[in-house]
Each structure stands twice: as C-alpha cells, then as structure tokens.
Amino acid sequence: MPENLTPLNAIGEFALINRLQAGLTLRQPGSVLGIGDDAAIIRPTAGMEQVMTTDLLVEGIHFDLSFCPLRHLGYKAVAVNVSDIAAMNALPTQLVVALSVGPRFTVEAVEELYAGMRLACEAYNVDLVGGDTTASRGGLTLAVTVLGEVAAGQAARRSGGKPTDLLCVSGDLGGAFMGLQVLEREKQAFLADPETQPELANYEYVVQRQLRPEARLDIVHELRELGVRPTSMIDVSDGLASEVLHLCAASGTGARVFSEFVPLANPTLEAAAEFNLDPITCALNGGEDYELLFTVPVTDHEKIKNHPDITILGHLTDKADGTNLITKAGQPVPLKAQGWTSF
Template identity: 90%
Template sequence: MSELTPLTAIGEFALISRLQKGISMRQPGTVLGIGDDAAIIAPTAGTELVMTTDLLVEGIHFDLAFCPLRHLGYKAIAVNVSDVAAMNALPTQLVVALSAGPRFTVEAIEELYAGMRLACEAYNVDLVGGDTTASRGGLTLAITVLGEAPAGEAVRRSGGQPTDLLCVTGDLGGAFLGLQVLEREKQAFLADPETQPELANYEYIVQRQLRPEARLDIVHELRERGIRPTSMIDISDGLASEVLHLCAASSTGARVFTEFLPLANPTLEAAAEFNLDPLTCALNGGEDYELLFTVPVTDHEKLKNHPDITIIGHLTAKEDGANLVTKAGQAVPLQAQGWTSF
C-alpha cells in the first residue's frame, strides 16, 4: 500500500486542483464551475429556482467506524437532492463545503469526493464549487443544492386539502434497522477487534442506511402521468413527523392507516430479530428519504397501480387532528418520536 498524503503536505489549493480534475459539468445552465470566486449559473427562462442546504457532522449524523467515505460522499449528495425532489424540482448545481481534522489524508478526501461524483452522475447535477478548511475535530460537510422546476410547478408543504390522498414512495423503516445492525456490529468489534462484521443477511437494510437514494425517479414519473402533488416532503425524520409537518403547513388533519404502511421483508425480519415493532420503525425511524405527498382524490386512477407508490391514508379537516388508524379501526393521535437536531 502506498504511503498516504497528509493534507498539510499539499495545502488547500493543490487539494482543490486535484479534486477539480474529476469533476465534469452536465447542465446547460452551468456557465462556470470550480476555479473562480463563484460559480456562474444561468437558469432557464420560465423556471422556478429552488435551493436547499444540509449540514452533516461526524459523530452526530454519521459514524466513520462503519460508514465508508465513498458511501458518505454519495449519501451527502443524495439527502440534499431528496429535498429538491420534495419540491417537485430537479437538481442542477451544488456546492460542497468541508472541514477536516488532521487525521484525514488527501486520499481520504479524494475517496469522499469519488462518492460525490458518483451521486452527481446518478442525479445529473453539477458540482460547481465550495470551500475547504481545517478542523480541530472530525469531519463536517455542508452541501447546498440548486434545483429547477417549470414555473408554477414547484410544490410546497402547504398545499394539501382535506380529502387529498396521502401517498408514500418505496418502503419504510429499513434505514433505521440498518443502523441498528451497524451499531451492533461496531460494539462487537470494540469488544473483540478480531471479530468480523456479519452483514451478509442485512444487505438491503444496511444499504438503506449507508447509501440511500433520492426519489427523483418519482418526480419524473409523476410528471409523465400528469400529476402535480398538492403538497410534498421527504421522509428524513420519520413518517409520523413528516405527516405532522404537512398537516401543520396545510392546516389539515390526517388519517394514516397502519395496514397500508409499506414494509419490506428484510425490514420485518430485522425488526423481529431486534424485538422492535416494525410499525414504530416505519413511523419514527427516519432516514428513509422516500417522498410523502398528497394528491386530489381525482388522481386515484393514475396512481392505484403504481408499483412503488402506496396510498396510506388521506387528509382531513384540521379539527379532526392527525390520527393513526389501526387494523381494528381504532384512531389514536399521531405522535412524532423520531430524530430531533437538539
């Protein structure tokens, strides 16, 4: 194995130059990328511009004991692209700021950016700049993404109406259970460094945790079907929390039916192994990065046979509150018990 290069050996500008070599531009609106004081972007006429930013801090949002740097780079982009998708927009450009402590080498940062480049290619987005600086601690990433939607097509959280159908993409709870597996294997390793992680039976849920995918495919598919959601949000903090966000923004209530919550078999199996309620994992686990959205009842025929969209309930009048309805028909108030930042 070749000797690794301390960041101090080449300095900030040489590092930027090395990272820049692997970055390519894909968007026609990108006039100038990395290399100047700022990027130059020319949005297409007749479009709405959306912008989002996210901060990822080592020890809070990720653990490098079990999160490979390439996976972290990919995930850092994907979770921001997910916010753009939740606005019914498509990402176009992004900037990356990072702060790295002395234990990180040039090769480590290049591995991180290799994951980012893969994500940029997957989501057709241009990395056009950012900032790098030293840290006295660990690794911190700040990603800002720009996106575009046709004029009048960007979707807010606030457009839901009573009787609108409540829909979710993919399946839920897998990322949380993947984290439980990784944490367990980390503890086993700390107790016995000779122990090899046993992940073969957990590939799906571990992937859901380490390398989630933003659901841009659904944004494209909804447009192709002539559907514009009335409200939308991505599921980062848990389904229950996101339903409550939509209700608060739209001034509505909601009825979510437990029997319709989409749960993959690997999620159910892992929940049983950890003696956890899979519904609780789906409602409060977080980091699934699926899309939760509402559509008018009149769009039911356009969605009912979609293999990756599940209708889990509907919005109601605000005074009815947000409720979880069990298989027995009992309605209980929906409570958010997922991730909080502080």
C-alpha cells in the first residue's frame, strides 16, 4: 500500500464513519436527523405516499473495479436506486447505504466511493441519512435503500397499463451494453499487454452510459409539467424485452413494439457495427440503460409526440395478441426475456 494511503484498520469503524459523515448535508425538509444515531429520523410530507426500494451491487457480478472508478461506482449505486423511485413516478427523499469492504481497501478508497454517492445525492436532491460500514473477507458490496415520495394515489405501478395505451421509452437504448463490450475488450488488451493504453476516446458516449448512468428524474418532472400521468412504468435495467414482458405480465396485456422505433444513439450504432452485433438485439437484451419504459393513454398522444427525449415504441394490446416485436417487414416476433441472470 502506498505511504499516502490509510489502511481501514488503522482508523477503525467509528472514525471512518466520522470522516464519511463530514461532507454530508441534509437538503430535504423531511430529514430531521441524519447519520450518527441508531436510526435516522424522517418527517413524511402530509398527503404523500412513500416508495421504498433496495439494490445491491456486488464486485465481480455487477462491476469490475479494474475499469470502474470508485467515484463512478458510488454515483451509479445511487442512480440505479433512484431510477427505481423514478419508475414509480416518485421523487427520492432519503437513502441509507450498507457497505462491506475487503482488506485491500483503504480509507481513501471508501472516501472516493462516498464522494460519488454525495455527487449523486446532490444531482437527485436526496439525503444520505444513514449507513453501515463493515469489513468483508472478499470484495466490495454496496446496498443502497432509497425512500421517495409521490402524491397519494399517483404512484405508477407496473400493473396499470391498458390495451391501446401507448408504450413509450425515454432516451436511447443499448448504449450501456455496448460500453461494457468496449471496456471488456480494453481490459483484455491490457491484460495481454500492460503497456497498452486503453482506447476509449471514440467510445465516450457508450462508456459513460455504462459507467455513469443517470436516473431519469427529469422525465418524471416533465411528464408532470405536460399533465401526463403514466398508467404504468418500469425502469429499463435488464433490457427492453424483459421490461416489456414484466409490464405486460403485471398489466395483463400484450404489446406491439415496432423495431424501427427503438431509439438507438449513433455511437451505439457505430460500436455495434464494429463488434458485429445487431443494435436492436443490444437494446432488447443488453441491460443497464436505466431509461424509463411507460404507458400513457392514447388520448395523451398529442402531449408527448413532440417530446425530444421520449419515443413512442408501440402500444399495449389484449393479452391474447401476445407480446411481439414488429419487424420492419411487419412480421410479429414474440419477445423473449434474456435479461441478466446473475446466478
């Protein structure tokens, strides 16, 4: 360990908590008491319901520290949880972090991770109010739990979609998957020859999609401004196909997704071409785009059709019609979930 770094066992758990706590501020009016007691104290807003979600990121399964900087990992851990809050049509308010780190981690490494989480807390206006930091025999594990608020009865469940509802998605898809392909190729090149410099300059967009995804809270705000309430919503973490199937299963509907409308960014198309991959397949089965997939009543078509960052992919149908991708030639092809199987 270089001399300027501090092993975790040199300062102990309580001193570490004090150091991590130092940079935190509470922004939410409902955050009565943050880190430092047996539990945080929260004052919920009258008339609001809450949403609560937890997500675990495990080293070697969800991230590879050989190409994921700790600061980005901290940011991503918060973003992917906030994405679940956004997918309920809610806004995040407080979060807690449970962290276990192996013996090779230093105080400075944990501070980098927290710096990324603090950045994300600022970006999403959410307060880090509690945590647990402990040792592990292995790598890094990070469990973030976020609480959010939404006006009573306004939460968007997966189950609210109706046949004829328009099926919409924010942003573009497949980029995070292509970013992972690029990063893994560069890692292999580096392992083969440690003198190699990684060539990432041409892949900035897709690498950023993989390493630093953003939760689409902006879409939640904009739909409210447009007066559109999503009838159902889910975030795209496991690939479009898997999420359409989840949404249809919960809503008891089928769907028609037009392949020509699946939004793909140019850098994603270019990277897919280079890797000889079908970009539609990357969008359908690649994961971690963290866009929002949602349905709106067909009567809201006018309100959203010109939104620059929302694409209408197709529409829900009766369940009996199945859940199909419609090819450019007009052929229906049943969608299959090939999302992450982490086991």
